[in-house]
Amino acid sequence: MLAAAAALAVPLTASAADAPPASANVFTRAYDTTTKNVTLTFDADWWSAGNPGEVLRILRENGITAAFALTGRYVEKYPDQTRALISAGHKLINHSYDHPYFTQETQASRWSQLDRAEAAYNRLGFTSAGWFRAPYRDGYLDAGVNRDLAARGYYVNYDWTYDTTGYQGASLDTILARVRQYTVPGGTILMHLGDDSTDTAALPSIISTLRGMGYGFTDPYRSVTKGLIGAKYAALGAQRSVLGVPRTGEMVATTSGTSAVQWFDIGRIYWRNDIGTFEVHGAIGGKYFGMGSVTSFLGFPRTDETTTPDRIGRFNHFQGGSIYWSPPTGPHTVYGAIRDKWASLGWETGFLGYPVSDEVAVTGGRASQFQGGNVYWSAATAAHEVHGLILSRYIAVGGTGSRLGLPVSDEYGISTGRRSDFRGGFITWNATTGAVTVTYY
Known part of the structure; x- marks a missing residue:
C-alpha cells in the first residue's frame, strides 16, 4: 500500500458530445x-x-x-x-x-x-x-x-x-x-x-x-460534483434526490460552446452559460437521451422536469421544443408550429389532452396525435387541429393523402353543427342528425 499521494485530479472529457466517457x-x-x-x-x-x-x-x-x-x-x-x-x-x-x-x-x-x-x-x-x-x-x-x-x-x-x-x-x-x-x-x-x-x-x-x-x-x-451543476444537485437533495448517485465526473456537453453535463443514476444535469442549469431524468430523460440529447433538434433543457398544471403528467421544455409525459401516454416530443397551436388550445388541459405520438411526416406536411385529436401543419396551410367525429371521417377517407389534403382551419361552429375546412373540401357534422358529411371542391 502506498503511503501518501501528491494532490492530483485527472480531468474527464467525453469522447463525443454528451457521450459515455472513454476513460474513468x-x-x-x-x-x-x-x-x-x-x-x-x-x-x-x-x-x-x-x-x-x-x-x-x-x-x-x-x-x-x-x-x-x-x-x-x-x-x-x-x-x-x-x-x-x-x-x-x-x-x-x-x-x-x-x-x-x-x-x-x-x-x-x-x-x-x-x-x-x-x-x-x-x-x-x-x-x-x-x-x-x-x-x-x-x-x-x-x-x-x-x-x-x-x-x-x-x-x-x-x-x-x-x-x-x-x-x-x-x-x-x-x-x-x-x-x-x-x-x-x-x-x-x-x-x-x-x-x-x-x-x-x-x-x-x-x-x-x-x-x-x-x-x-x-x-x-x-x-465529485462542482460549480453550478454541483449546486443544482445539492438543491435537489443530492444522492437522496430523484437523480440518485453521480455516475460520471463533469464533462463537456457539446463540442462547441461553453457547456457541461454530469450523468447520474436516474438522469443528467446540463449547464450552458447562456441558458442555465437544468436536470432531465426518468422517462422524459430516456426519450431525450435516446434522441441524442443536446445534439438533437431539442438542444439544451430550459426547465427542470416539472409537474403539469393538471397534476397528472410531467414535462421538460428545451431550446427546440418540449417532451410531455403522462402515465397513459408515455413521453412524446412536441415542437414548432404544432406545439404553438397545442399551447394556444390550452396545452394538456385543453380538449386535445396529452400527445400520444411524436411529430411525424404526413402527405404534404407534419402531424402530431393527441388524446383528443390531431394537429396538422405545412408551410402553406399553417397548423390546425382536427378532432372528434370529423377527425374520424377525415381519417376514414384517407386523411392528408385523400382529395381533402391538409386542414386549413380548426373545427368551428356553423348553424347546423360543426365544420372543418381542408384544401380540397370540408367536413360537416350535423348536431341534429349526427350525420358527418364530406364535401369536395
Missing part, C-alpha cells in the same frame, strides 16, 4: 480544492470484518457520510456488516472481487473482477453505481485500466490523497502526525476496517484533529 475520471481529491473539507473513506477485504458497528456509531454521532471500498469476498463473508454500512447511507465502492493487482490483469479478468464484486453487492440489494477503487492503488492512473473501467460502465475511479497507515498498526501519534502533514482542502483520507487496523480506535481523534485544523467533511457523493 480519477478523483484523488474532491473537485473543490479551495474549501477546507475532506472526505473519509475505508477499505476492507475478507481477512477480517473489523468493527463496522463502532465506525458507524462514530460517523453517525459526528454527522459524517463516508465511503466504503469493499471487495466482493468481504461482502460475501460479512453480509450483515455490509448491510449495516451501506444501509446507513454511506457510499459503496467496487474494490474488485479478490483484490488483485489490476495492471497485471487482462481486460477480461478486470471485467470479471468488477462483475463478480458487483454481483455480490447486488445480492444484498446494493450497487456501486459505477464507482471503483484500485486494490493496492495499483494502476489507478494507468490509461489502459481506466479505459477498461469506462468500457464496463465504471466512470468514477475514486482514489485517495493519503493513507493514515492504520492498517499497518500505526500508533495514534503516527496517524495524527500524518493527518496534520498531508491533509489538504478537498482531500480524501484512506483508512481500513480490518481487525489489525488501528484506524477505528483513532477515528474520534482523527475527526477532532481535523476539526481543530478548521476542516469540515464532504460526503463522497458531493465530492
Whole structure:
C-alpha cells in the first residue's frame, strides 16, 4: 500500500458530445480544492470484518457520510456488516472481487473482477453505481485500466490523497502526525476496517484533529460534483434526490460552446452559460437521451422536469421544443408550429389532452396525435387541429393523402353543427342528425 499521494485530479472529457466517457475520471481529491473539507473513506477485504458497528456509531454521532471500498469476498463473508454500512447511507465502492493487482490483469479478468464484486453487492440489494477503487492503488492512473473501467460502465475511479497507515498498526501519534502533514482542502483520507487496523480506535481523534485544523467533511457523493451543476444537485437533495448517485465526473456537453453535463443514476444535469442549469431524468430523460440529447433538434433543457398544471403528467421544455409525459401516454416530443397551436388550445388541459405520438411526416406536411385529436401543419396551410367525429371521417377517407389534403382551419361552429375546412373540401357534422358529411371542391 502506498503511503501518501501528491494532490492530483485527472480531468474527464467525453469522447463525443454528451457521450459515455472513454476513460474513468480519477478523483484523488474532491473537485473543490479551495474549501477546507475532506472526505473519509475505508477499505476492507475478507481477512477480517473489523468493527463496522463502532465506525458507524462514530460517523453517525459526528454527522459524517463516508465511503466504503469493499471487495466482493468481504461482502460475501460479512453480509450483515455490509448491510449495516451501506444501509446507513454511506457510499459503496467496487474494490474488485479478490483484490488483485489490476495492471497485471487482462481486460477480461478486470471485467470479471468488477462483475463478480458487483454481483455480490447486488445480492444484498446494493450497487456501486459505477464507482471503483484500485486494490493496492495499483494502476489507478494507468490509461489502459481506466479505459477498461469506462468500457464496463465504471466512470468514477475514486482514489485517495493519503493513507493514515492504520492498517499497518500505526500508533495514534503516527496517524495524527500524518493527518496534520498531508491533509489538504478537498482531500480524501484512506483508512481500513480490518481487525489489525488501528484506524477505528483513532477515528474520534482523527475527526477532532481535523476539526481543530478548521476542516469540515464532504460526503463522497458531493465530492465529485462542482460549480453550478454541483449546486443544482445539492438543491435537489443530492444522492437522496430523484437523480440518485453521480455516475460520471463533469464533462463537456457539446463540442462547441461553453457547456457541461454530469450523468447520474436516474438522469443528467446540463449547464450552458447562456441558458442555465437544468436536470432531465426518468422517462422524459430516456426519450431525450435516446434522441441524442443536446445534439438533437431539442438542444439544451430550459426547465427542470416539472409537474403539469393538471397534476397528472410531467414535462421538460428545451431550446427546440418540449417532451410531455403522462402515465397513459408515455413521453412524446412536441415542437414548432404544432406545439404553438397545442399551447394556444390550452396545452394538456385543453380538449386535445396529452400527445400520444411524436411529430411525424404526413402527405404534404407534419402531424402530431393527441388524446383528443390531431394537429396538422405545412408551410402553406399553417397548423390546425382536427378532432372528434370529423377527425374520424377525415381519417376514414384517407386523411392528408385523400382529395381533402391538409386542414386549413380548426373545427368551428356553423348553424347546423360543426365544420372543418381542408384544401380540397370540408367536413360537416350535423348536431341534429349526427350525420358527418364530406364535401369536395
